[in-house]
Amino acid sequence: xxxxxxxxxxxxxxxxxxxxxxxxxxxxxxxxxxxxxxxxxxxxxxxxxxxxxxxxxxxxxxxxxxxxxxxxxxxxxxxxxxxxxxxxxxxxxxxxxxxxxxxxxxxxxxxxxxxxxxxxxxxxxxxxxxxxxxxxxxxxxxxxxxxxxxxxxxxxxxxxxxxxxxxxxxxxxxxxxxxxxxxxxxxxxxxxxxxxxxxxxxxxxxxxxxxxxxxxxxxxxxxxxxxxxxxxxxxxxxxxxxxxxxxxxxxxxxxxxxxxxxxxxxxxxxxxxxx
Amino acid sequence: xxxxxxxxxxxxxxxxxxxxxxxxxxxxxxxxxxxxxxxxxxxxxxxxxxxxxxxxxxxxxxxxxxxxxxxxxxxxxxxxxxxxxxxxxxxxxxxxxxxxxxxxxxxxxxxxxxxxxxxxxxxxxxxxxxxxxxxxxxxxxxxxxxxxxxxxxxxxxxxxxxxxxxxxxxxxxxxxxxxxxxxxxxxxxxxxxxxxxxxxxxxxxxxxxxxxxxxxxxxxxxxxxxxxxxxxxxxxxxxxxxxxxxxxxxxxxxxxxxxxxxxxxxxxxxx
Ligand SMILES: Nc1ncnc2c1ncn2[C@@H]1O[C@H](COP(=O)(O)OP(=O)(O)O)[C@@H](O)[C@H]1O
Ligand SMILES: [Mg+2]
Numbered sequence: 017x018x019x020x021x022x023x024x025x026x027x028x029x030x031x032x033x034x035x036x037x038x039x040x041x042x043x044x045x046x047x048x049x050x051x052x053x054x055x056x057x058x059x060x061x062x063x064x065x066x067x068x069x070x071x072x073x074x075x076x077x078x079x080x081x082x083x084x085x086x087x088x089x090x091x092x093x094x095x096x097x098x099x100x101x102x103x104x105x106x107x108x109x110x111x112x113x114x115x116x117x118x119x120x121x122x123x124x125x126x127x128x129x130x131x132x133x134x135x136x137x138x139x140x141x142x143x144x145x146x147x148x149x150x151x152x153x154x155x156x157x158x159x160x161x162x163x164x165x166x167x168x169x170x171x172x173x174x175x176x177x178x179x180x181x182x183x184x185x186x187x188x189x190x191x192x193x194x195x196x197x198x199x200x201x202x203x204x205x206x207x208x209x210x211x212x213x214x215x216x217x218x219x220x221x222x223x224x225x226x227x228x229x230x231x232x233x234x235x236x237x238x239x240x241x242x243x244x245x246x247x248x249x250x251x252x253x254x255x256x257x258x259x260x261x262x263x264x265x266x267x268x269x270x271x272x273x274x275x276x277x278x279x280x281x282x283x284x285x286x287x288x289x290x291x
Numbered sequence: 292x293x294x295x296x297x298x299x300x301x302x303x304x305x306x307x308x309x310x311x312x313x314x315x316x317x318x319x320x321x322x323x324x325x326x327x328x329x330x331x332x333x334x335x336x337x338x339x340x341x342x343x344x345x346x347x348x349x350x351x352x353x354x355x356x357x358x359x360x361x362x363x364x365x366x367x368x369x370x371x372x373x374x375x376x377x378x379x380x381x382x383x384x385x386x387x388x389x390x391x392x393x394x395x396x397x398x399x400x401x402x403x404x405x406x407x408x409x410x411x412x413x414x415x416x417x418x419x420x421x422x423x424x425x426x427x428x429x430x431x432x433x434x435x436x437x438x439x440x441x442x443x444x445x446x447x448x449x450x451x452x453x454x455x456x457x458x459x460x461x462x463x464x465x466x467x468x469x470x471x472x473x474x475x476x477x478x479x480x481x482x483x484x485x486x487x488x489x490x491x492x493x494x495x496x497x498x499x500x501x502x503x504x505x506x507x508x509x510x511x512x513x514x515x516x517x518x519x520x521x522x523x524x525x526x527x528x529x530x531x532x533x534x535x536x537x538x539x540x541x542x543x544x545x546x547x548x549x550x551x552x553x554x555x556x557x558x559x560x561x562x
Pocket of ligand 2: 079080123205
C-alpha cells in the first residue's frame with residue numbers, strides 16, 4: 017500500500033490517538049446464537065473512532081461472528097449496537113446508513129474467480145448502480161476501482177482473472193474492494209492469512225500507515241499475535257464468545273495472554289513462536 | 292494411563308466406523324448390480340433368439356438405402372429452415388421461462404413454499420414428453436413449425452429450469468454475502484454475484500439444449516409440426532429409403548454444424 021487509498025486528507029502526522037477519542041461503535045451486551053449454539057455471549061465493547069482494534073483468540077471463539085455482527089450479516093438475539101452519527105442500529109434505515117459507511121475484508125476473500133481483479137473491486141461499488149442497468153460500469157467508478165487497486169500495488173494485474181492470482185494477491189484485491197468504498201469503518205477478518213509470512217510484517221506496517229492516514233476506524237481479526245501487537249491500538253481477546261481481555265497492547269501481558277489462549281497445552285510446541 | 296486408553300478407544304471407534312461404511316458401500320454396489328441385471332432381463336435383452344435375424348435385416352435395409360438420393364434437395368431448404376427456426380425459438384422461449392422458474396426453484400432462494408411450487412411446475416413440464424406437447428399444440432394452433440416450437444419450449448423449460456436451479460444452488464455465496472454486508476439489495480446480489488458465477492454453466496447447458504432441440508424438432512415433424520422430420524417420415528412411408536438416407540445425412544450435417552457453433556460460443560464464454 018504505497019499511497020493513501022482514500023480521497024480525504026485524514027488525520028495528519030501524529031501516530032498516537034488522543035486519550036479521549038470518541039467511540040465509533042458501542043456494542044452493549046450482544047448475544048448471538050447460531051444453529052442453536054450461543055456463539056457470542058454478552059459482548060460489550062467500545063470501538064474507538066480512528067483506532068485499530070485487533071480481535072484475537074483461538075479458532076472457533078467467535079471472532080468472525082463478531083465481524084459479521086458489526087456488518088449486519090448476523091443479527092444478534094439480544095443486545096444493541098450504537099454507531100456514532102447514526103444511533104442505535106435497529107431499523108432498516110439505520111442499517112442502510114451504517115452499511116454505506118462500512119466495508120469488510122473477508123477471511124476467504126469472497127471474490128468471484130472468473131471475474132478480473134478490477135471487476136471484483138467494482139463489486140464494492142455495487143450499491144451505487146441500479147441492479148438492472150445493462151450499461152457498463154461508469155467511467156468514474158472504474159477509475160476509483162483502478163485507484164484502489166493501485167493503492168494495494170496491484171494495478172498491473174487489474175485485468176487478470178482473480179482465479180489466476182496468488183493467495184496474497186487475492187487478499188489484496190479483497191482489501192481494494194473494501195477500500196474503494198471509502199469507508200469510515202473497516203472490518204477485516206484475518207486479512208493477512210494467505211500472505212507469505214515473510215511479507216506480513218511489511219504489509220501490516222503499510223496497512224497501519226494507510227488506515228491512519230485516512231483516519232479509518234478499523235476492527236481487524238488477527239491470528240498472529242505479534243502482528244496484532246505491532247499494529248493495534250487496542251486488543252480485544254475473545255474466549256468462548258466472551259470478552260476475556262480488552263486493553264492496550266502494553267497491558268496484554270503474559271497473564272492476559274494465558275487467559276485468552278488458555279487450554280492450549282497440547283498445541284504448545286506448535287505455538288512456541290508466539291510472543 | 293487412563294488418558295491414553297481413552298484415546299486408543301476413540302481411535303478404535305473411528306476405524307470401526309470406517310469399516311462399517313465400507314461394508315455399506317459394497318452392499319450398495321451389489322444391490323445396484325442386481326437391479327441393473329433385473330432391468331435387462333425384464334427388457335428381454337437376454338433373449339438371444341431375438342438377435343438371430345437382426346444383423347441380416349439391418350444390412351438389407353442399409354443396402355436399400357445406398358447410395359443416398361439427393362435428387363429432391365431443392366425442396367428441403369424450407370423444411371430445414373423450419374426445423375432450425377423451431378429449435379432456436381423453442382430454446383430461447385424455454386431459457387426465458389426457465390430463468391425465473393429455476394431461480395425460484397433453487398434451494399435457499401428464500402421462500403420454501405414458492406420454491407416447491409416452482410419445482411412442481413418444472414417437474415410437470417418435464418415429465419410430459421415433447422411429442423405429447425406437440426400433439427396438444429397441433430390440435431390447439433394447427434400444423435406447421437409453431438406447435439413444434441411451443442412443444443419444445445414447454446419440455447425444455449422443465450429441463451433447463453431444473454439445470455438452472457442446480458447451477459444456482461452451487462453458487463459460492465461468499466461474494467454475495469460481501470455484497471449484502473455493503474447493503475446491496477437481493478436483486479443486486481443476483482445481478483452482481485450470482486449471474487457472473489452461473490453464466491458459463493448456463494450458456495453451456497442452454498447450448499446443449501439447443502443441440503438437443505434440433506434433433507427433437509425433427510422428431511416433432513412426424514406428428515405434423517413441419518420441418519425436415521416431415522420429409523423424413525414421408526420418405527419412409529413411401530419406402531424411399533435412399534432419399535431417407537440423404538435426409539439423415541443432411542440432418543447429421545446440420546447437427547454437426549450446430550455443435551461446432553456451440554463449441555465456438557462455449558470457448559468464448561468460458562474464456
Ligand atoms: N452459521 C453458523 N451456524 C452454526 N454455528 C456457527 C455458524 N457460524 C459459526 N458457527 C460456530 O460459531 C463458533 C464461532 O465461529 P467463528 O466466529 O467463525 O469463529 P472464529 O472466527 O473465531 O474462528 C464456532 O464454533 C462455529 O462452529
Ligand atoms: Mg474466523
